[in-house]
Amino acid sequence: SQKIEQNSEALNIQEGKTATLTCNYTNYSPAYLQWYRQDPGRGPVFLLLIRENEKEKRKERLKVTFDTTLKQSLFHITASQPADSATYLCALDMNTGFQKLVFGTGTRLLVSP
């Protein structure tokens, strides 16, 4: 069956360190992959999109990699801050020509001062 896996355990790191979150998928061939941030009681907010033919994408302190052979995306936050504490969701496009996303369950990131 099709599956998107994100670490369900919270990731705890200290301020200033690099946080790395993982998204693994099986039985999909997505045209692109997206990452979202979700704060408690709020809707997800779009952060980054990476296409299948791109290895890496950066935006300010954020970096995303996409390995279609390993079926894995890594999401990095460098110089992390307490304000980065949130749940981060990965989402895959179902490659139907129309933008329809399937979401992972998310990983909670806690950055302590």
Added chain:
Amino acid sequence: NAGVTQTPKFQVLKTGQSMTLQCAQDMNHNSMYWYRQDPGMGLRLIYYSASEGTTDKGEVPNGYNVSRLNKREFSLRLESAAPSQTSVYFCASSEGQGDKDGYTFGSGTRLTVV
């Protein structure tokens, strides 16, 4: 502020009651979506509308109906609410085609069915 507006923010229903969740976007997006989010399950697609005048089922459509009233508005109706429909419901919109931008989500409706 531009974005996706959902109403109501909170609702408690008794089993068997009906209600409609409203969603409106002001970004001139073509596509709109309804997801539900449950602990440990992530966001699951209920229905979507690729463009004005069209609607299609997602992963978990049973017990729901939708209406794409116009380009701006996409409503979700529960005809006979059940406790299993207790969840947080999110509406989202996007351009629909291409790979340039992500979804814009509303702030959610927290529904409890007792």
